[in-house]
Amino acid sequence: xxxxxxxxxxxxxxxxFILFALTSFGKSTNSILKIETYLSTNGVYKGQDFNAAIVVxxxxxxxxxSSKPLDEFxxxxxxRFEESEYITITNIHFPPxxxxxxxxxxxxxxxxxGDIIITVSGKILERAQEKVxxxxxxxYQGCNDQVCIAPKDTPFSLSIPILKSTDPxxxxxxxxxATEELFDNNSQSSTFDVKASFAxxxxxxxxxxxxxxxxxxxxxxxxYPLIPITVSxxxxxxxxxxxxxxxxxxxxxxxxxxxxxxxxxxAALSGELLGTFMTNPFVLVFIAAILITLSLSxxxxxxxxxxxxxxxxxxxSRTGYFGSLVMGLTMGIVAAPCIGPLIIGLLTYxxxxxxxxxxxxxxxxxxxxLGVPFIFLAFxxxxxxxxxxxxxxxxxVRIIFGLIxxxxxxxxxxxxxxxxxxGILFPLYIIGSxxxxxxxxxxxxxxxxxxxxxxxxxxxxxxxxxxxxxxxGKALSSMNWKPFTEKSYITALETEKPIILDFxxxxxxxxxxxxxxxxxxxxxxxxxxxxxxxxxxxxxxISPETF
Numbered sequence: 070x071x072x073x074x075x076x077x078x079x080x081x082x083x084x085x086f087i088l089f090a091l092t093s094f095g096k097s098t099n100s101i102l103k104i105e106t107y108l109s110t111n112g113v114y115k116g117q118d119f120n121a122a123i124v125v126x127x128x129x130x131x132x133x134x135s136s137k138p139l140d141e142f143x144x145x146x147x148x149r150f151e152e153s154e155y156i157t158i159t160n161i162h163f164p165p166x167x168x169x170x171x172x173x174x175x176x177x178x179x180x181x182x183g184d185i186i187i188t189v190s191g192k193i194l195e196r197a198q199e200k201v202x203x204x205x206x207x208x209y210q211g212c213n214d215q216v217c218i219a220p221k222d223t224p225f226s227l228s229i230p231i232l233k234s235t236d237p238x239x240x241x242x243x244x245x246x247a248t249e250e251l252f253d254n255n256s257q258s259s260t261f262d263v264k265a266s267f268a269x270x271x272x273x274x275x276x277x278x279x280x281x282x283x284x285x286x287x288x289x290x291x292x293y294p295l296i297p298i299t300v301s302x303x304x305x306x307x308x309x310x311x312x313x314x315x316x317x318x319x320x321x322x323x324x325x326x327x328x329x330x331x332x333x334x335x336a337a338l339s340g341e342l343l344g345t346f347m348t349n350p351f352v353l354v355f356i357a358a359i360l361i362t363l364s365l366s367x368x369x370x371x372x373x374x375x376x377x378x379x380x381x382x383x384x385x386s387r388t389g390y391f392g393s394l395v396m397g398l399t400m401g402i403v404a405a406p407c408i409g410p411l412i413i414g415l416l417t418y419x420x421x422x423x424x425x426x427x428x429x430x431x432x433x434x435x436x437x438x439l440g441v442p443f444i445f446l447a448f449x450x451x452x453x454x455x456x457x458x459x460x461x462x463x464x465x466v467r468i469i470f471g472l473i474x475x476x477x478x479x480x481x482x483x484x485x486x487x488x489x490x491x492g493i494l495f496p497l498y499i500i501g502s503x504x505x506x507x508x509x510x511x512x513x514x515x516x517x518x519x520x521x522x523x524x525x526x527x528x529x530x531x532x533x534x535x536x537x538x539x540x541x542g543k544a545l546s547s548m549n550w551k552p553f554t555e556k557s558y559i560t561a562l563e564t565e566k567p568i569i570l571d572f573x574x575x576x577x578x579x580x581x582x583x584x585x586x587x588x589x590x591x592x593x594x595x596x597x598x599x600x601x602x603x604x605x606x607x608x609x610x611i612s613p614e615t616f
Contacts, residue, residue, distance in 0.1 A: 088548040101131040101211045101218075104225040108201075109246045112230035112240040113193045121227055122245035125185040125207065133209040135166035135179035143178065144220050150189060151204040155197040156229075160190040171214050180212075183599075192210060201226040217577065219607075229254065271283055276434050283438020285466070315444060320394045322440030326433050350485050355528035360478035367471030368494035369464070465512030465523055474501045496537035503530030547587055553603040569600045574607045 074342040102125055109120040134143050148161050164186055181281065193201065203226065210220045232238070251353040328576055364372060479498055483491055507527035551557055553570065573580045587593060 100128070100225070102127045102209075104223060105209060105227055106227035107242040107245050108227065108229060108241060109240060111237065111241060113281065114232050114234065114238075115193055116195045118192050120246060121189045121191070121203065121229075123187040123205070123207070123241065124245060125181070125187065125190060125223065125362050127182055127185065127211075130213045131211050131302055132180040132182035132213070133171070133185075133211055135181060136163040137166070137179065139179050140176060142478055146209075148180065148189070149208060149210040151206075153203065155194050156191055156203055157194065158189065158191045159332070162188045162190075171212070188246065190582070193229065197231050198567060199231050201229050201231065212598075219574065225368065276431070279431055279434045283435040283440075284442070284469070286435075286439050287442050318440075318444040321443055322437065324394045326436035338611055353482055357478040358483045359544065360474050360481065364471040364474035364478070365473060365564040367467045371469070387537040414513045465510065465519060467504070468510060469523070469526065471507075477589040486544045491571075493538065496534040499530050499534030499537065501534075503527040503534065506530070548597045548602060550602045550604045553605045558603070561603075564601060566599065566601045569597075569602050569604070571604045572607055573604050577607075 105124040105126065107122040107124065109122070113119040125133075133146050136146050139146050146163070150156075150158050164181070167183055168177050169180050170177050191203070205225055207223045207225060209221065209223070211218050255294075365448060479495055483495075486494065504527070506523055510523070513523065550571065558568070571580075571583075588597075
């Protein structure tokens with residue numbers, strides 16, 4: 070009996086020791102950071118805007134997660150303000166995060182460390198009193214290179230004096246407000262899931278796809294007819310001088326890039342304004358409706374064309390290098406009826422990211438894709454007659470772009486659809502698009518080269534959609550985890566199976582990775598049948614399951 074009692078109680082005693090150690094560890098890390106608050110002026114007039122800085126000072130070797138982590142498992146850093154009848158918060162601006170590789174994660178993590186300056190913009194309402202207190206909370210999860218502690222909620226406050234109309238404004242604390250980062254994608258506003266297509270591992274693939282999209286725009290009915298006209302223009306300006314032809318073509322491409330990149334940068338700068346609305350379901354539905362409407366123009370439901378004098382801008386007779394640059398600048402206007410829907414789709418994406426540098430880079434890459442063929446064709450201008458003529462195959466190109474726009478619309482309403490449904494709906498749409506292009510679409514039937522390319526795209530879409538439908542693994546549901554109680558533990562002892570205790574928390578990154586990768590391994594699932602499995606949930610501290 071003594072042996073059995075010890076055998077029964079010892080693991081439970083050890084469990085309490087582990088939980089006590091975890092709790093003690095959490096208490097010892099309460100001071101991993103200190104929060105200071107600053108106002109940019111000595112006070113604020115009623116009805117006027119204000120700027121404040123929330124300065125988070127982290128101790129070594131601790132860091133906290135980014136406000137926009139790369140992984141869905143990670144707890145993001147957030148600022149939440151208490152409701153006030155005197156203050157309206159208009160924007161919260163986080164600094165750029167750092168990318169670090171830590172021992173407990175196979176994937177790089179986006180983190181903050183050292184001193185973090187979070188700027189806040191707001192407005193003091195007319196009914197404010199002599200002094201108002203801005204109260205808020207910093208929600209974060211602290212980690213070092215080995216472990217992460219439980220998420221914490223640390224309160225802070227800022228006293229804002231209300232100035233009289235006769236009081237002067239004095240600027241102060243300039244070190245926290247003068248060097249705000251412009252090229253930042255960390256305003257606490259945008260909800261576009263960047264990770265899905267623009268996480269660190271996918272950034273190069275994203276730019277490659279944008280470049281290929283730019284190449285594809287050359288096949289649209291508005292751009293393609295201008296290719297022979299434009300290249301002939303290069304040859305006529307500097308006949309027989311290949312070097313000058315190429316320089317003029319490069320300037321032409323540069324003109325396209327300048328216009329589109331400027332548009333992309335402006336869209337990203339406005340993303341901070343757009344982002345605040347991106348959590349609104351009506352806004353997401355409105356954007357999706359715009360994309361669907363634009364796709365209808367690709368499907369030929371309606372047409373919109375530019376006046377002929379604008380079309381002549383793209384094939385005008387301006388001379389010299391400057392003339393080539395100007396022609397490139399006007400190319401975006403000429404191509405608008407065809408590439409406009411795709412440009413608007415990319416504009417919406419860039420604006421939701423809110424990063425001017427990436428906005429510029431994405432549209433510059435798109436412009437390179439659109440313009441690179443002109444450089445090669447300028448060099449081989451004598452081969453211009455070998456280009457295929459415009460025809461029915463261009464209708465097929467527009468259909469492909471229309472299907473892409475519908476896919477973008479589905480992607481935007483992702484937050485409004487249950488994950489289980491969207492995980493099936495979106496892949497089925499990709500597969501359906503591929504089947505349509507492969508079996509039902511008759512466009513370009515007299516253009517063998519286009520038919521071949523269309524079939525490749527269709528097959529790739531079917532394969533990609535099927536791959537998306539592939540289940541991630543049944544391991545998590547197959548492993549027979551049970552809640553830990555003393556009664557269930559004693560019952561498990563009677564089976565004489567070895568026992569595995571899995572200490573788990575929703576905020577625990579290694580725990581999530583164990584579930585996703587280790588416990589999803591088919592061999593692990595098979596071996597788990599030889600054990601009694603218990604999960605102990607520590608998300609909220611000491612779990613009731615342990616009592």
